[in-house]
Amino acid sequence: MLAPMPTPMTDATYTERIAFVVDLARHLHAYGTTAQRMEGAIESVARRLALDCQPWSNPTGVILAFSDPLRPAGESDTTRVIRLGPGDTHLRKLCEADRIAEEVISGRMGVSAGRAALGNLDRPDSRRARAMQAVGFALASASVAGLLRLPWLDIATSGAIGFLIGLLALAAQSRPRLSEAFEALAGLLAGAVAILVSSVVGPLNLNTVIIASLIVLLPGMSLTLAANELTSRHLVSGTARFAGALMVIVTLTIGTAIALGVANAAGVTPQVRALRPQPEWVVWCALAVAAYAFAVLFRAHRRDYPRVMAAVIGGYLISRFSGEWLGPPAGVFLAALAATAAGNAYARWFNRPGALLRLPGIIILVPGSISLRGVISLVQSQDLGAGGAAAMAALNTLMALLAGLIFGNLLVSARRNL
Template sequence: MDTREFIQIRKFIVKLGKMLHRYGTPAFRLEAYLTEVATYLGVRASFISTPTSLTFVLWSDKHEEEYNSAARLQPGDLDLNALSRTDELAMQLLNGQLTLSEADQQLDEIDAMPSLYGKLITLVAFGLATSAFAMLMGASVNEIMWSGVLGLVTYIWAVWATRSKRVNLMLEPVTSFGSGLLACAISRYLDPGINIPLIVLSSVIILVPGLALTMGLAELASRNMVSGTARIMDALMQLFKLYFGAFLGVAIGFTLFGENQYQPAVSLPYWATWLSVLLLSIALVAIFRTRPKHIVWGIASSFVAYGATVGSSLLMDQTLATFIGAFVLGIFSNLFTRIANQPATIVSMHGLIVLVPGSKTYIGLNSFISGKNFVQADHIGQEVFLIFMSLVAGLIFANVVMPTKKAL
């Protein structure tokens, strides 16, 4: 391998790694995928990925050429459209359908590609997702409506955070603070007796890091100690910031508008929970930027995960039911990889959102600090821990039973 060819290969691998990191790829998947690509391209490689950094070590077979690079990166956000297209591009390169220069150019095009759904559709998706979550939590019709309205406000803050570093640094506390303050104002002037903590949680549920906690535990299970620990601590800090902002917002709201007296309203019937799963999975299509050809797979994964969990809960404990749900989701995701030749992450993330106990983590934190539950929840701390463990174990067992064909 001559120097010019080695430089082309290492430039492509570095750019590919940075892009996949930006799209929220877990460390163990990113490292394994880059190693596969490097092997196909004829170079030896070692990678170290964390939520905020990525290290590359590349060398030729006989060490004629060597290259080291360390990049400081921001934690990535899920972009399933870009992830899918990047994987397709890498496969075309490895199959000889593209040259390295063509692949490098197309990587730049994918990186510059805007969201498929635009800001208006994403705004509606935020409102739909927060309303669907409130419905899933057994809220009344009015509480579902107000959760959706405040979810739109959350999206406005999220868009502002992409344009301002200061807002980005304080996104979680300022968003939950605003939701708490507005919920108190709504209770005082428009709709007395609403469940304010539930509305606040629903309105910021997209920012609650339940998925990040699950990914961190999965990284620890794969012995990516640094990345897993860092991701878990970052997720816990986000959770603390969300709770503190909500606590402060509600406290100031009660001072300004008077304390709210919660009056339980009639919840929707049981079938509404299935409707909420459908609405939530549809909203996640725009939030995760899922490609149109994968929409049906993504929605189906939500129902597969939720249906397996609910069905199993009729016969066993909720924790074991979550294990079954995660196991079935893992099988379904790996089956998708074999059929569509696309990363399992594309569909597994949709199903995991329904299963991860991010909301229960928030509720447990509230119970620990205030001593009060705004929804019925007994032994919430133990339940959250066991559910997280069941999720990780279910996905691991699924990969043993039906190994995935792709590292991503």
């Protein structure tokens, strides 16, 4: 005898269904979902719950307009405005929110139980998880320095600064005033420690060490997502996200410039060198460490670490070797194309968010470090032409990434919005 099919969860009250969709939108926004994907996901869930919903998302809030299609027009109209801070990527909670939504719309979980399950996601991370975030900062900074073939002193300095910035990030989570100045303080810390080490211990590739130590904070992903939103005609969200990313770069540069200015006023002269002596095996070790670091920083579930790490490694390998053959922009384009197509295919076949592969696959390609290098060069030389080459390189990288995202979605269509 066949088991009965689950019934849609339309037996919940109109208010309860609205409350579930509002909670889901708030959580998806908090986990770094872009405007077009979040709006598509919310519309799909609302439709399955017998609601008409018109969502409008931007990086700092969501507006949801609801109505009941079974009642006369205008009789049941309800609008919810949710003021939120900029979201941050949290793959484990994103996957869990997606699973809860699937359970509710399939009838396997009630609407009230779904709201309770979403509420459980608001619990703060454990002390161990927060400590791992600080370790992730250190590993990411050190591994990026290794990928750039910097000397061992540079790698160690980048890792140490990254760990200190990770501790600063943890402190800023519970201190609003510290959070407002976090990027400037991080740039100041990175510049001060790098100058101190290069003056007392030994010469460094100074600017490159500073950039490697700040790699986690660089808004390259935000720049890429902003451009993607703009091409999707989400003009307000894309413009706001783009402006926010530029301000992060400027704020990081301000902190670094203060450190350089104070050192110059105090007569401290850092020893600077341009040396990249590491052999090939260091690059491969650094790539493995970077893949693990980004799995930690993206806060994926442990069972998803292999997938996230494989996506990071795959993105790097495709961009590197195809870039050597066809040129760097082509390498970035092909890597972004592969990451987007793989994420969409994974979502279609395994009924889980494609962000598990898509975001890690492009994280190592984003143009944030190039942008910061250009602004730092501009500030140091006070010459608009000094950062021109870096700005053009960042623009080329951004265009190649954007093209990869667009054509990746054409190559394998996204059955799921997330």
